[in-house]
Amino acid sequence: MSENNYPIGTQGTPWNDKDKQCWFNQQTIKRSYQSQVVTLINELDNDFEVVKYGALSFDPTRYPLFIIKSKEWSSNKPNILITGGVHGYETSGVHGALHFMKTLGIKYEKEFNLLVAPCISPWGYETINRWNPAAIDPNRSFYSPSPAPESAALINYIKAHNIPLLAHIDLHETTDTDNSEFRPALAARDGKVNSNWNIPDGFYLVADSNKPEPQFQKAIIDTVVKVTQIAPSDENNQLIGVPLEQHGVINYAARNLGLCMGFTDAQYVTTTEVYPDSPTATEELCITAQVAAIKGALDHLLTK
Template structure:
């Protein structure tokens, strides 16, 4: 299905800086990073280590960036990285990471080092947006000399830790607004014709083509199915236009695409895709699904890796 013309730019022509500026001016603050996210991070200072790893300075404001860590990181323990809010509008990614940090991280600290970056794109969180203020998608920007400061900051921080990661779990959502707003905006920005995809009705995972670990993904799907429904494939056995590798799982070439889950050498990686617009899913269910992914991954690694 082709979407109608986007209101910014000239059809068939890539955006110039004026177009990007017009897009930026059309955005507005809809919620508070400080109230919704930073306040919850600060509540955890007595149990977890809170560290500021960077700061974003935009015309729209200044945003400190934080990680939460289990106490006393130990190079002899396997290290798990959990990221949320790479796309700031994907709410349960942010709050699923925070919920896990609050309720469960310490339970696993004897076996693992756990690092949680709950909101990589705070301006995107506040404006309910996929891009940063420069109309750059952070989740296509995880590579050397990244144009997205959100991506560059977390990559530099993880590198500075000098810890070998065994797993990286990146928490996302697929929303109906992908078709109503974000894919049309992308086509306009790139000067291409937009073709919307079928929004999967339910949860699914995106594995890395180069290290898919299918059994790892399968176990997570099985556990998440206890919390929320798993998306069936479409009539072409696809999810978001990509062939389904197994029930509820597709593969992407993560590093080639500049995806967050591809920037480390961790052998176990996955990107979650929760569906918050389902008529049967609540906000709480979406958060619990994200938490279930993390717990399932940790259990699998503890038993098999």
């Protein structure tokens, strides 16, 4: 553990509205959601149905929200949800979802109805942020009523269309900035002492402790290991402070924590984590690992 020297707020005291506004005022636009994400979504319009399911009230023109959906929808096929960019700064989740649809979407929609929300938090994408403009973590807000508009929009879409899901694959990253920025900010916001975690060097999965489906998780790991390394556990046989359940897999109580992977009744759920700051990683490799994770998950489901 280490003392929190974060430059906003008073140590030991949760942030008030003034502190949150101070944090927001320090955020800057670093990249473009429209040119880097929406453009790629629109390129998929010929092969899939692109649905605008909402927009962020913070700036609705700048931040529309899209789902890419199978055109050949059939009640005889199981429904699969793939999400990325719940944490906007986790780049390969966004582009992994898009690259999967570009390269493999048509193949797999023959067997599945695909729903892909590639960038749930577009403001977070542009500012390279874990939180939304109100200093709320969307990936701790997947419950109703949700305090995060990003989370609420997806929850409402799935509920309004009464879409039963077989599986939900949520694409994430664990980065060095978790320790340098985001965990210190979290401790400051909540008035707690910061405790960093050991950043795993490689790919790993977070399963839902209430429905872990270990063979499903193993199938994903077995596919991803062909393209990148699986994160080894630390000296305590843990990843990010959580005991290892099997090679490359830990469990979280997804619904209790408000995680994206926990908001539906899907039987098969997982959260992917890649490490883009590894000396062995590249942007392309991280995207390839995300695509491999989706492929491994769907190939396993085809055997069921």
